[in-house]
Amino acid sequence: MSGRALRGILLWWAGADLRITLLAIPPVIPLLHRDLGLDESGIAALSNLPVLVLAASSIFGSLFAARLGARRALVAGLWLIALGGALRGAGPSVPLLFVMSAVMGGGIAIAQPALPALSRAWFPSRVPLATGIWANGLLCGEALSASLTIPLMLPLVGGSWELSLAAWSVPVALTAIACATVRDGGNVAAPGERWFPDFRDPRIRQLGVYQSAASLAYFGANTFLPDYFHATHRPALIGPCLAALNIGQIPASLVVGLIPLRVLGTRAVSLLVAALLLAALAALLLGGAAAAIAASAVVGFFGAYVLTMSFALPAVLGAPGEVARISAGTFTLGYSIAFVTTVLAGAAWDLTHVAASAFAPILAAAAIAAILGTRLGARLQR
Structure with a gap:
């Protein structure tokens, strides 16, 4: 497989990983009601928590990309998504579920700003194509976990929502490992580079x-x-x-x-x-x-x-x-x-x-x- 094809595949999977653990929650909401006693307000807060963290923490994704380079920032973000997503069901415990969901949202906030920079570093003459690749992955990641959790994932793990959440973190971890092995310009760090967004721009x-x-x-x-x-x-x-x-x-x-x-x-x-x-x-x-x-x-x-x-x-x-x-x-x-x-x-x-x-x-x-x-x-x- 050529280096360009491999980078395209990794971009697609990285995009999918931004949503594949996030959308694993809606299919198991009835089980969360049953096992944890969460009411509708609790479910709404749980569903929106990663998005709120993403809005509040994306600035730090820019910091990671500037200090570590886009590829390392992506790898760090993916590991946080994988660990936070997998540990949501540990316990099971309502506080741990919310804390790990916030950790997962922080990982998304670090990884998502890195992907546009990585698209430019890996495909400098085909930026729109590279963006379309990882955006397609993001959209497919939403559909994969939302549609396959009930008919496929839950039966594979014996009906356990805790193991289901952990299983959806496996592809995220595998992508992080694969991205860590790529050696190219996507890993250039810029210690003196400004990272805080200028909202007057x-x-x-x-x-x-x-x-x-x-x-x-x-x-x-x-x-x-x-x-x-x-x-x-x-x-x-x-x-x-x-x-x-x-x-x-x-x-x-x-x-x-x-x-x-x-x-x-x-x-x-x-x-x-x-x-x-x-x-x-x-x-x-x-x-x-x-x-x-x-x-x-x-x-x-x-x-x-x-x-x-x-x-x-x-x-x-x-x-x-x-x-x-x-x-x-x-x-x-x-x-x-x-x-x-x-x-x-x-x-x-x-x-x-x-x-x-x-x-x-x-x-x-x-x-x-x-x-x-x-x-x-x-x-x-x-």
């Missing part, structure tokens, strides 16, 4: 808000679709729409990887993406069953498209020594904005008792894509 502010559109659409839909269909007396649509939402993500990373960014960065494409999301929102609110399923796939595609673009742009718009720092600032702003906005949308539903108000984040995502997608595209063209 318009690139970071624009990219952070732009990336938030992906989370607003994807996490907003995941959070509110089930309750919305219950409220509108269509619970049979929950499963098909959630499946379409997640499957619809996967082609988006291929689009970014294979179509030149100078094409994707045009004003026409940004406006088209925003218009498709608005049409999908209208179909969710007003259409029948088939329209709702198709609309969910469009929302998933939109979220993954914007997310993958936001992964690629720091490596294209920044100098080599800035990539991890810009990426860290982007993740910090993007995930923070999405979390606050989604919480406010839930509060609006509670106050108004209008179910459709919960989809305000998707409306905001369309506006962000139209406005900032155009501005970032113009910067990219220059």
Whole structure:
């Protein structure tokens, strides 16, 4: 196997490892209720804890990349993901479950900013393709653990949710071992390099808000679709729409990887993406069953498209020594904005008792894509 092919495989698996342990929790929620007595608030806190840690700690991922080099930072982050993910079920204990989930989130926060820098170091002339590879891995990692835990992993480990969580950490550890053996420019450290994001930098502010559109659409839909269909007396649509939402993500990373960014960065494409999301929102609110399923796939595609673009742009718009720092600032702003906005949308539903108000984040995502997608595209063209 050539060195380029091996690096591509490692990038894909590293991307998958960012989510494969994270999405192993939802399938075992009934078992957590049974064994640990967690209520819905506890489950919500557990599910969102790694994302909050990611928003708060991505800056330190930039520090690791600057001091250790992108590859070593990735390896360190992967080991934290593997150890934290595996030890969540040790005990079993509620405090340990939360502490190890936070450790796992810290590992994701270290590894994720390293991947854009590593994409540039390993594939300097094919940055969008490299970004598409690890972004596709990230999206597939979400689908793998979410869809295979119940039919495959739990039977393999005798129905133990604790061993199931540990088993999903095995591929993460194997990727860490494999990445540690690669010897190339992805391991260059820069002790004097600035690592703290400059939030006055318009690139970071624009990219952070732009990336938030992906989370607003994807996490907003995941959070509110089930309750919305219950409220509108269509619970049979929950499963098909959630499946379409997640499957619809996967082609988006291929689009970014294979179509030149100078094409994707045009004003026409940004406006088209925003218009498709608005049409999908209208179909969710007003259409029948088939329209709702198709609309969910469009929302998933939109979220993954914007997310993958936001992964690629720091490596294209920044100098080599800035990539991890810009990426860290982007993740910090993007995930923070999405979390606050989604919480406010839930509060609006509670106050108004209008179910459709919960989809305000998707409306905001369309506006962000139209406005900032155009501005970032113009910067990219220059």
